Amino acid sequence: MCTLSHVTAGIDETRDMYVRCVYFSPDDKYLAAGGEDKQIRVWDIAERRVRMTFEGHQHEVYSLVFSHDGRWIVSGSGDRTVRIWDVNQGTIHKILTVPERENADAGVTSVCISPDGRLVAAGSLDFIVYIWDFQSGQLLSQLNAHRDSVYSVVFTPDGYGRPRLTASPLKHPHRCRGVLESMRITKSDSGVGDLN
Secondary structure, eight states: OOOOOOOOTTSOTTSOOOEEEEEEOTTSSEEEEEETTSEEEEEETTTTEEEEEEEOOSSOEEEEEEOTTSSEEEEEETTSEEEEEETTTTEEEEEEEOOOOTTOOOOEEEEEEOTTSSEEEEEETTSOEEEEETTTOOEEEEEOOOSSOEEEEEEOSSOOSSOBEEEEESSSTTOOOHHHHTOBEEEOTTSOEEEO
């Protein structure tokens, strides 16, 4: 067991600061943590210290994930953004924004990267799963198949064939929408994503 702690200047030490998400790097050397303070801290586990801090979200960080090669961290926040951070450079790479909808809270609750690294998916409070092209940042699809906020998204881990995506809502999370379970994500000749 390893305990990691960090004191941040300007933070009221008497107030709890909730960590909302954690994720290990693929090589198990680092642990990324995001939370209520809108920051992402990347811990060096062996040295028990913060290696870098990413700042930029305007709301709590609810979800984050390392890319399969460990170079990128993708994070999702209540500020309606998915941010791609460059771990090697310690900088922001891209900001992906969930489109505004009338009378809808579109905070991002869950993020994932496809096994081949081409796609980023995000579940949102507005019941929609968004899929972007990782390199271009182009929004490819908006999957509106749920009747409640989406709190979990995941691509199939095997990486064989075309990636498949599954998402789960807050209510009845054991009932993943079948329409999402069977969707295969492809790229058409026009470069725009299609879902089969």
